[in-house]
Amino acid sequence: MKNIYITLRISALMILTLLLIKSNAIAQEEVAQDSTVQEAPVERPVRPAFESGLLFDATTTTVSPSKTLEFILQHRFGYIDGANDFFGIWGASNIRVGLNYSITDKFTISAGTTKMKRLQDFQMKYKVLEQTRSNSIPVTVVVHEVIGFDARDASTWDQNEGSPEYKFSNRMSYFTELIVSRRFDDHLSLQVGGAFTHYNCVDSVYDHDRISLSFAGRYKFSPQGSFIVAGDFPLDITGIKDYKKDADINTIIYDKPNISVGVEISTSTHAFQIYLASAQGILPQEDIMWNNHDFFKGGFMIGFNLTRLWNF
Amino acid sequence: MKNSIKLIAIICTAIVFVTANMAMAQKAGGPWTVPAKYKSMKTTVKAGDASINTVGKETYNKHCKSCHGAKGLGDGPKAANLKTSTSNFSTAKFQAYSDGEIYYMSFIGRDEMPNFEKKILDEADRWAVVGYIRTMKK
Numbered sequence: 001m002k003n004i005y006i007t008l009r010i011s012a013l014m015i016l017t018l019l020l021i022k023s024n025a026i027a028q029e030e031v032a033q034d035s036t037v038q039e040a041p042v043e044r045p046v047r048p049a050f051e052s053g054l055l056f057d058a059t060t061t062t063v064s065p066s067k068t069l070e071f072i073l074q075h076r077f078g079y080i081d082g083a084n085d086f087f088g089i090w091g092a093s094n095i096r097v098g099l100n101y102s103i104t105d106k107f108t109i110s111a112g113t114t115k116m117k118r119l120q121d122f123q124m125k126y127k128v129l130e131q132t133r134s135n136s137i138p139v140t141v142v143v144h145e146v147i148g149f150d151a152r153d154a155s156t157w158d159q160n161e162g163s164p165e166y167k168f169s170n171r172m173s174y175f176t177e178l179i180v181s182r183r184f185d186d187h188l189s190l191q192v193g194g195a196f197t198h199y200n201c202v203d204s205v206y207d208h209d210r211i212s213l214s215f216a217g218r219y220k221f222s223p224q225g226s227f228i229v230a231g232d233f234p235l236d237i238t239g240i241k242d243y244k245k246d247a248d249i250n251t252i253i254y255d256k257p258n259i260s261v262g263v264e265i266s267t268s269t270h271a272f273q274i275y276l277a278s279a280q281g282i283l284p285q286e287d288i289m290w291n292n293h294d295f296f297k298g299g300f301m302i303g304f305n306l307t308r309l310w311n312f
Numbered sequence: 313m314k315n316s317i318k319l320i321a322i323i324c325t326a327i328v329f330v331t332a333n334m335a336m337a338q339k340a341g342g343p344w345t346v347p348a349k350y351k352s353m354k355t356t357v358k359a360g361d362a363s364i365n366t367v368g369k370e371t372y373n374k375h376c377k378s379c380h381g382a383k384g385l386g387d388g389p390k391a392a393n394l395k396t397s398t399s400n401f402s403t404a405k406f407q408a409y410s411d412g413e414i415y416y417m418s419f420i421g422r423d424e425m426p427n428f429e430k431k432i433l434d435e436a437d438r439w440a441v442v443g444y445i446r447t448m449k450k
Contacts (some may be wrong), residue, residue: 045433045434047437064430223373224373267375268378268431
């Protein structure tokens with residue numbers, strides 16, 4: 001299992017390296033041509049496919065210009081399950097506070113902290129390709145990496161008799177995603193992604209690894225308002241599965257897709273999203289690995305995101 | 313006696329309100345010093361171009377409307393909180409500025425007028441906004 005994980009990570013790194021080398025080679029070629037041939041028309045990138053780099057808990061292909069700081073507040077109330085908790089608003093919530101900083105026009109780093117599991121996260125996003133208005137590049141492509149660090153007390157990992165000895169690396173989880181988006185017109189943008197999630201340490205009946213597909217879409221109905229939708233779908237791939245469904249009849253199976261539907265209002269410096277979502281984890285690896293709520297059977301909660309941009 | 317106290321209270325309240333309003337009164341922005349390179353800039357979006365009422369309008373509504381108002385009258389919901397009064401784009405005085413001057417004032421900015429170069433990245437989109445501001449002329 002570990003071999004598959006290592007192979008996948010090496011493959012992802014190789015693809016990224018190849019893409020970087022290729023774009024560099026193209027750039028050099030263009031410079032060489034420029035010196036001998038007449039000036040080529042400048043390719044103009046399309047306007048960003050999404051208003052913010054964040055859509056619910058998904059990352060979009062939108063990368064803010066260099067030296068932009070973004071403050072992010074993500075909040076999810078409790079599940080709307082008929083309990084006396086005012087549609088989950090008085091229930092157990094999950095909150096993430098984070099900061100993104102664009103080092104270049106293509107590369108962003110992020111750090112954040114989440115209430116549940118005291119997860120600390122460090123993220124990187126790199127824009128490999130950018131859709132152009134001439135359609136010479138029809139899509140925008142982004143690579144996204146999330147490293148999660150579970151900051152709960154060490155006793156969380158060795159409280160059962162027979163548990164393996166606690167190691168610091170037990171706290172780590174990883175999420176790697178390749179995202180492709182297209183802005184079809186001034187109203188409609190769509191993106192799809194393929195991701196690999198890995199947890200260093202899980203309970204004996206659960207998976208360490210999971211491959212998932214995701215999609216997200218936006219339909220802009222006014223200059224500042226959009227309908228937004230997204231879904232993450234964990235794939236049932238036998239080759240990388242650890243757990244057996246019939247291992248224990250009481251075992252909770254976490255294999256439900258994470259579906260989110262909502263509305264976004266964006267201004268010059270803010271994006272505000274209010275929505276219904278089925279997973280409460282906020283970090284993508286949590287939503288993909290640990291969701292057992294079915295959106296279409298009433299397993300959802302109210303959530304909202306706030307973002308604020310500062311340019312330097 | 314009671315009436316005198318009421319009168320004094322009313323006068324004091326009035327003084328407080330008048331003083332507060334005087335302190336909050338907006339000052340008109342001074343003349344803009346637009347560098348020559350901007351003054352001479354020519355728009356790439358001609359009057360009547362389709363992008364003016366799509367890209368220009370959408371971008372204006374997202375970034376400018378909250379202060380400058382939907383019709384550019386300087387009456388957006390945030391305008392009252394500014395120290396400087398916002399320009400009225402519909403006046404002949406404002407419309408007499410060259411395209412390059414409007415470009416500089418709109419996207420480079422000064423003081424309370426923010427810089428929008430990193431929020432509106434594409435040059436043609438900026439000119440579409442200038443074109444949209446031109447349509448506000450009365």
